[in-house]
Amino acid sequence: MTRMMRAALLCAAAVGTVAAAWAQSAPIAGGVYTCIDAKGRKLTADRPIPECVDREQKVLNPSGTVRAKVGPTLTAQEKAELEQKEKRAQEEQGRAAEEKRRDRALLTRYPNKTVHDQERADALAQIAAVTKAATTRLEELVRQRVAIDEEMEFYKKDPSKAPAYLRRQSDENAQSQSVQKRFIGEQDAESKRVNARFDDELVRLRQLWAQLGPAAK
Numbered sequence: 001m002t003r004m005m006r007a008a009l010l011c012a013a014a015v016g017t018v019a020a021a022w023a024q025s026a027p028i029a030g031g032v033y034t035c036i037d038a039k040g041r042k043l044t045a046d047r048p049i050p051e052c053v054d055r056e057q058k059v060l061n062p063s064g065t066v067r068a069k070v071g072p073t074l075t076a077q078e079k080a081e082l083e084q085k086e087k088r089a090q091e092e093q094g095r096a097a098e099e100k101r102r103d104r105a106l107l108t109r110y111p112n113k114t115v116h117d118q119e120r121a122d123a124l125a126q127i128a129a130v131t132k133a134a135t136t137r138l139e140e141l142v143r144q145r146v147a148i149d150e151e152m153e154f155y156k157k158d159p160s161k162a163p164a165y166l167r168r169q170s171d172e173n174a175q176s177q178s179v180q181k182r183f184i185g186e187q188d189a190e191s192k193r194v195n196a197r198f199d200d201e202l203v204r205l206r207q208l209w210a211q212l213g214p215a216a217k
Contacts, residue, residue, distance in 0.1 A: 031059040031067055106201065107208055116205060120198040124191060131187040138180040145173050 034044045035052035043049050048070060049057060059068040074082060110116040148170050155162040162170075 028059050028068060030062065032062070033057050033059055033070070103204070103208055106205055107212075110201070110205055112209065113202075113205070116198065116202065120194070123194050123198075127187050127191045127194065131184055131191075134180050134184050134187065138177060138184065141173055141177045141180065144169075145177070148173055 031046075032044055033047060033049050034042065035049055035055060035057040036042055037049075037051040038054070043051060053073045055072050057070040058066050059070060061067045110119070148166065151166055152159065152162055152170065155166075159167070
């Protein structure tokens with residue numbers, strides 16, 4: 001047997017295997033399959049057409065309308081690519097649905113700019129109140145520090161000779177001032193973060209309010 005004959009037999013066997021698989025697939029009851037094969041011929045049958053395994057087939061109703069479409073037989077790689085594409089589409093749909101949900105939540109919480117401005121002001125006022133309390137405490141610590149330094153003046157040549165209570169007060173005052181300064185800095189950062197959040201929300205809300213008309217402005 002020549003190499004060409006063996007190749008022809010292998011090809012025929014492969015086609016036969018695909019055709020057999022298609023022949024075993026359950027046809028859609030009452031449907032008429034139709035397709036255009038590789039040679040340009042229009043084929044019809046009451047079950048999947050083996051000559052069109054590599055292309056789309058339409059399943060027609062008796063009236064001639066399209067009931068369904070049957071995609072081509074896919075390789076493992078093609079199937080994986082299709083599944084990946086479908087996964088990306090589902091993820092995109094999920095992101096779109098989540099964005100709509102967030103938009104609805106924003107509009108429910110902030111039906112107009114007045115409400116949004118008021119909530120921003122309330123949030124910043126709370127931060128300002130906390131900052132003021134910390135600033136007051138820091139000023140108190142600074143005054144205490146002045147008194148501590150006045151006492152330490154007697155031991156400036158050799159601070160190690162200062163009484164233990166005085167050295168302890170000095171250390172505790174320094175640590176407390178550091179804590180209050182750090183806390184005030186954190187509140188300043190929080191204020192900027194809150195403003196940035198409300199600014200970002202306002203950009204989106206302006207678009208949503210525009211869709212609702214003048215009442216939302």
